[in-house]
Amino acid sequence: MTGLRHRAWSAAGNRNTVAVVVLLVLALIYPTIVGSLQLVPVIGDFVPKTDSMVVMVVFTTMAIGLNMVVGYAGLLDLGYVAFYAVGAYTAGWFASQQFSQVSIDFGAAGIPDGLPGIHISMWLVLPVAGALTMLAGTAIGIPTLRLRGDYLAIVTLGFGEIVPQVVRNADNVYGFDLTHGTFGITPIDSLGFGAVGAALGLPESFRQSSDRAQWYFWFAVVILLITVFCSVRLRDSRLGRAWIAIREDETAAAAMGVPLMRTKTWAYAIGAFFGGVAGAFYASFKGGAFPADFYFNISVFLLCMVILGGVGSVWGVILGGMLLSYLNVEGLANIGSTIQATGLAFDPTKYQFGIYGSIIVLMMLFRPAGLIPERRHRVEMEEGVHDTPFYDVQREGTLTDRDGSDD
Amino acid sequence: MLPRLRGARVTDLIGLTLLGLLLIWLAVNFVKGPAAFIDISLIGLTNGTIYGVVALGYTLVYGILQLINFAHGDVFALSGLVASTVIVSVLGLDEGSSALVIIGGLAVTLVVIMVGFSLFNASIERVAYRPLRNAPRLAPLITAVGMSFVVENISLALYGVNYRTVPNLISHSDVIHIGGITYSWSKASVLIIVIPLLVVLSWFVRSTKQGKAMRAVAQDTEASAMMGIDVDHTIAVTFLIAGALAGAAGIVYLMQFNMRFDTGFELGLIAFTAAVLGGIGNLSGAVLGALCIGFIQAFNEGLGWFAPGSDWTRSMVFGILILVLVFRPEGILGEQTPEGA
Numbered sequence: 001m002t003g004l005r006h007r008a009w010s011a012a013g014n015r016n017t018v019a020v021v022v023l024l025v026l027a028l029i030y031p032t033i034v035g036s037l038q039l040v041p042v043i044g045d046f047v048p049k050t051d052s053m054v055v056m057v058v059f060t061t062m063a064i065g066l067n068m069v070v071g072y073a074g075l076l077d078l079g080y081v082a083f084y085a086v087g088a089y090t091a092g093w094f095a096s097q098q099f100s101q102v103s104i105d106f107g108a109a110g111i112p113d114g115l116p117g118i119h120i121s122m123w124l125v126l127p128v129a130g131a132l133t134m135l136a137g138t139a140i141g142i143p144t145l146r147l148r149g150d151y152l153a154i155v156t157l158g159f160g161e162i163v164p165q166v167v168r169n170a171d172n173v174y175g176f177d178l179t180h181g182t183f184g185i186t187p188i189d190s191l192g193f194g195a196v197g198a199a200l201g202l203p204e205s206f207r208q209s210s211d212r213a214q215w216y217f218w219f220a221v222v223i224l225l226i227t228v229f230c231s232v233r234l235r236d237s238r239l240g241r242a243w244i245a246i247r248e249d250e251t252a253a254a255a256m257g258v259p260l261m262r263t264k265t266w267a268y269a270i271g272a273f274f275g276g277v278a279g280a281f282y283a284s285f286k287g288g289a290f291p292a293d294f295y296f297n298i299s300v301f302l303l304c305m306v307i308l309g310g311v312g313s314v315w316g317v318i319l320g321g322m323l324l325s326y327l328n329v330e331g332l333a334n335i336g337s338t339i340q341a342t343g344l345a346f347d348p349t350k351y352q353f354g355i356y357g358s359i360i361v362l363m364m365l366f367r368p369a370g371l372i373p374e375r376r377h378r379v380e381m382e383e384g385v386h387d388t389p390f391y392d393v394q395r396e397g398t399l400t401d402r403d404g405s406d407d
Numbered sequence: 408m409l410p411r412l413r414g415a416r417v418t419d420l421i422g423l424t425l426l427g428l429l430l431i432w433l434a435v436n437f438v439k440g441p442a443a444f445i446d447i448s449l450i451g452l453t454n455g456t457i458y459g460v461v462a463l464g465y466t467l468v469y470g471i472l473q474l475i476n477f478a479h480g481d482v483f484a485l486s487g488l489v490a491s492t493v494i495v496s497v498l499g500l501d502e503g504s505s506a507l508v509i510i511g512g513l514a515v516t517l518v519v520i521m522v523g524f525s526l527f528n529a530s531i532e533r534v535a536y537r538p539l540r541n542a543p544r545l546a547p548l549i550t551a552v553g554m555s556f557v558v559e560n561i562s563l564a565l566y567g568v569n570y571r572t573v574p575n576l577i578s579h580s581d582v583i584h585i586g587g588i589t590y591s592w593s594k595a596s597v598l599i600i601v602i603p604l605l606v607v608l609s610w611f612v613r614s615t616k617q618g619k620a621m622r623a624v625a626q627d628t629e630a631s632a633m634m635g636i637d638v639d640h641t642i643a644v645t646f647l648i649a650g651a652l653a654g655a656a657g658i659v660y661l662m663q664f665n666m667r668f669d670t671g672f673e674l675g676l677i678a679f680t681a682a683v684l685g686g687i688g689n690l691s692g693a694v695l696g697a698l699c700i701g702f703i704q705a706f707n708e709g710l711g712w713f714a715p716g717s718d719w720t721r722s723m724v725f726g727i728l729i730l731v732l733v734f735r736p737e738g739i740l741g742e743q744t745p746e747g748a
Contacts, residue, residue, distance in 0.1 A: 076545050078552070143733045150475050150548055154679065155732055158725035161676070165722045296672070300552060307549060354560025360553025361535055364546055380543060 019315075027221045031214035045334055050213040052329040057220040058282045059328075060321030063305040064227045064314065065274030070303065071312035071374070072235055073267035074247030075145070076153040079160025081298040083272040086136045087279025088289035089167060090129035092185030094120045095284070098177075109192025110205025122191045122284050126223075126277050133276025134269045141268035145261060157296065164294040179291070186288030191219060191281075207287065216285050223281060224318075227274050231314055234270065243267050244312075248380060297353055301328065304356045307363050310370025312377045319371055324359075328352065422734035436710045442587035447709035448702060453594045453663065455701020456601050460656035461678035462685070462693040463608070464649035470625040470688035471645050473544070477551040478531055479653060480675015481558035486524040487657030487666045488562055490516055491571040494661075501574045509576050513658070517600070520654040528650025529643050531558075537639065555672070562668035572665040597659050604655055605694065608648070612690065617644055625688065673721070677704075680728040686738025695739060700724060 030053065037047045048056065062084060069077045092098055095108060097117035105111060107121035120128070144155040171181030179185065190207035193200070203209030206216055234240045242263045245253035254260050283289045301324065309320025327335075332348045332355070339346050348355065363370065369378035437444045461483050468476045493516045494500050500512045535554050539547040577593045584590075612618040623631035624641045632638050660666060660674070677700060685696025704724065708717045715723065731738065 074545065076548060144729070147732055147736060150473070150544070151683075151732055151736065153548060154475060154683070155729055157676070158728050162722045162725050165719065169718045300556065303549070303552070351560050351564065353556045354563070357553040357556025357560065361550050361557060364542075364550040364553065365535070365538055368542060368546060 024221070024225075027218070031211070031217060045338070046331070048326055048330050050217050052326070054213060054216045054220050054285055055282070055329050056322050056325040057217065057224050058278050058285070059302070059305070059325040060318055061220070061224045061227050061278040061281075062275050063302050063309075063317050063321035064224070064231050065271045065278065066302045067271075067306050067312065067314070067317045068231055068234065068243075068274070069267050069271035070306055071317070071377070072240060072247065073243040073264060075264060075267060076150070077156045077268070077271070078153050078296070078299050078303070079140075079156035079158070079163075080271075080275055080302050081294045081296065082140070082156075082160045082163040083133045083137060083275030084279035084282075084298065085163045085167060085289075085291075085294040086133045086272075087129040087276030087281075088283035088293070089179060089185065090132050090276065091122070091125050091188050091280035091283040092179075092289040094118050094125045094128060095122050095189040096185050096187060098180060098185045107194060108189050109194040109197075110190055110208050119189055121194070122189055122280075125284075126280050129280035130273040130277040133279070134273040136276075137269045137272025138265055141265045142261075145264040145268065157299070160294075160296055160299050164291050167289075167294070168291040182291060184288050184290030184292075186290070188283050188287055188289065190287070191216070191284055220281065220285075223277060227277075228314055228318070230270075230274075235314075239263065239266060244376065247312075300353070300360075301356060304360050307360055308371060310373045310377070313370060313372050313374035316370045316372035316374065324356065327355075419734070422730070425730065425734075432712070433706065436706070436712050436714075439712055444710070445588050447705045449588075449590050449594065450709065451702035451705030452698065453597050453701070454705060455681075455698035456597050457656055457660050457663070458674070458678050458681050458701055459694040459697030460601055460604070460652050460659065461674060462681040462697045463690060464652045464656075465675075465679050466682040466685070466687055466690060466693040467621075467645050467649050467652075469682065471621065471628075471642055472536070472547070474536065474547050475551060475679065476649070477548075477555040477675070478535075478558050479528075479649065480671035480673075480678065481555050481562065482524060482528055482531070482650060482671070483653040483657050483660075483674065484666060484668060484671025485527075485558055485562045485565075485657075486520050486654040487661040487670070488566045488571055488668070489523070490520045490654075490658045490661055491573050491666070493519060494573050494576070500576055502576065504576075513576065517655060517658055520658055521651040522654075524654035524657070525647040525650035528653065529646045532643060532646040537642075555675075559668055559671065562671075566668060568667065570665040570667045571661075573661055577662065593662065596662065600655065600659055604652070608652070609690070611648070617641070621645055677724055680724050680731075683728060684731050684738055686740040689738065689740045692738055692740035699739075700727070703727065 031050045034047060034050055034053075038044045040047070062080065065083075066077060066080045069075050069080070095118070097115065099118050100116035102118060103114060103116045104118045104120070105113070105115070106119065107124070108119035109121065111119045140156070140159050144152055147155060167179040168182055170178040190205045190212075192205035192207075192209075193202040194204060198204040203211065203215060206212050209215065235244075242253065242258045245256065245258055246260065246263060250260065305320040305324045306317050307320070308316075308324060309318065310316025332352055336346070336348045339348070367373075461480065464479045464483070465476060468474060468479070494512065498512045498516065500509055504512070531554060535550050536547050539550060575593065577596045579591045579593050582590045582592055582595050612621060620631070620636045620641045621644065623634070623636055624638055628638055631641075657666075660670075664670075678697065681697035681700045682693045683696070684699055685692025685694070687693075704720055707714050707720055707723050
């Protein structure tokens with residue numbers, strides 16, 4: 001039994017390695033070949049630009065982070081956008097001219113000497129943003145994680161709504177401009193190789209180089225890769241197994257000695273970390289952090305990626321994330337122009353959240369484990385779990401029987 | 408349980424301190440301007456009543472299914488928008504119509520919308536929630552979030568992004584006018600419509616067989632099924648009632664404010680907060696919680712002394728929600744349950 005499972009695992013491991021290598025090679029050459037791909041008839045119109053690819057990869061990274069909370073630990077977080085916001089604003093505080101009272105330069109790329117504001121190197125700001133977001137996640141988690149699943153959902157939703165309102169209104173905290181209100185913080189410094197890189201012929205600052213999108217894309221892929229690696233390793237770790245135990249049956253997990261609060265808080269904090277890093281990276285790519293970016297819709301959008309791909313399944317979430325963010329960035333607009341070319345006045349971008357909502361509903365009804373289901377999660381969905389409400393007792397069968405299950 | 412008791416005392420103390428500060432803030436504001444304070448309270452009463460009707464829809468469904476029906480707020484918004492069509496385009500009511508025509512027209516609208524949206528709400532339950540009865544708990548919740556967006560986009564597709572409004576059918580002349588305090592017929596109409604509804608609802612839940620079945624299912628689904636109660640039917644009836652309440656709330660809201668496709672999202676969150684504040688699953692609690700939220704919102708936006716203002720309303724409402732869940736998860740009127748914490 002053990003040997004068999006081991007062999008199955010290593011075979012899957014080999015397949016995964018091949019898939020990762022193929023995808024990485026594709027990512028490496030994508031900026032070069034995208035131009036010729038777009039010339040291909042019919043499908044050429046639907047090939048995303050490198051710019052759009054950056055956004056897609058960043059959102060996929062956030063979805064992987066959310067998957068750790070929702071997929072592994074089974075905590076429904078409807079306010080993940082708050083972590084994105086904290087990450088983006090951390091980038092704004094430490095790498096822009098926002099605090100022009102001071103002038104600090106610490107290894108920032110492509111910044112002229114004496115520019116006011118704090119300018120820490122964006123490479124440092126990314127982990128700092130992650131760490132601060134992790135703190136925020138812990139602070140939110142500690143009072144709320146003892147609540148039951150659906151209460152937790154609504155409280156996280158509350159935080160997701162409070163954070164944007166705070167950043168929108170905190171432009172005059174006793175006379176101190178913390179977030180620059182509705183205008184947001186802009187410009188945020190670019191990533192770059194700095195003076196050292198410039199000496200080697202690499203761009204000093206991505207934003208000022210002619211290959212901005214390409215460099216951002218490659219580093220977005222690097223961050224995604226790190227996130228996926230951490231996510232997979234965490235899942236198989238002691239902590240990750242504790243998360244899955246909690247997801248499957250909280251009472252049983254507690255009885256087996258899993259410390260509920262601590263384990264859940266870790267899930268929340270680690271999920272937040274990656275949201276923060278991705279948020280800071282995206283802020284640097286966009287060159288700004290604006291309160292209008294942080295709506296409840298984004299939280300649902302990320303949740304939709306996780307559900308479409310397969311709750312708990314890393315490959316699934318990558319697929320779901322890339323697919324939906326493609327639709328969001330370019331796809332729906334492209335499809336819309338194709339539809340409008342036939343003379344129909346229908347604009348799918350206007351109804352994008354209706355479309356995502358329908359995807360959520362349809363997936364939950366017909367394929368609840370997602371496009372690429374995680375094995376264990378599919379079993380849970382098909383057979384029900386211990387906290388299943390036993391409503392169907394009046395139909396024939398035992399309490400846990402579910403229609404269509406054939407055991 | 409014993410070791411938790413001490414912890415509970417500390418949180419109780421913090422909770423009571425916060426409550427005390429709130430009362431001091433209200434008292435100081437009252438002393439500074441009694442007339443304005445009462446005026447603002449009346450606004451709070453009106454808004455709170457509307458929130459209460461929506462909150463009842465959340466609490467009814469939660470009581471029976473333990474499901475936060477996110478789509479409820481959007482059903483409310485859609486009902487208000489459809490009501491605006493019925494009032495303006497179908498019935499053609501305007502400010503010049505005679506009082507009898509207006510009252511009759513509104514009554515017709517009320518009946519049409521309440522019936523229509525109770526059926527709409529029940530069909531949402533039939534299509535989206537019933538197949539998931541046995542799925543893990545989060546499945547119907549996630550579906551409800553999706554459904555909320557679907558309904559919101561139905562409103563968007565039908566009514567576009569512009570705000571809809573109806574003419575001032577009910578005059579703004581005053582019912583009472585004492586000193587600086589005024590109370591208009593238009594505000595009173597909210598109470599005139601809502602109170603009979605609440606009485607009927609209360610009678611239905613307390614005194615009819617179906618209401619008894621609802622209470623039984625809410626208390627213990629399994630046991631009531633064994634006693635021969637048709638659980639699916641009872642849940643469907645609950646959704647019918649919730650839909651009818653959403654429809655009534657939509658009309659009442661439309662008479663006071665203007666609405667558009669996303670009104671339901673924010674108002675739904677406020678109403679849900681109200682339901683939690685009062686003790687979710689508890690009908691009187693939902694109304695009480697909604698009145699509290701209505702007052703707090705009105706005080707926050709209207710009072711002069713240390714009031715954060717309307718920029719912060721959403722944060723205030725959610726702040727309250729979080730504080731309630733942290734300090735008293737069972738709500739004001741809820742019973743202490745082990746699941747609450």
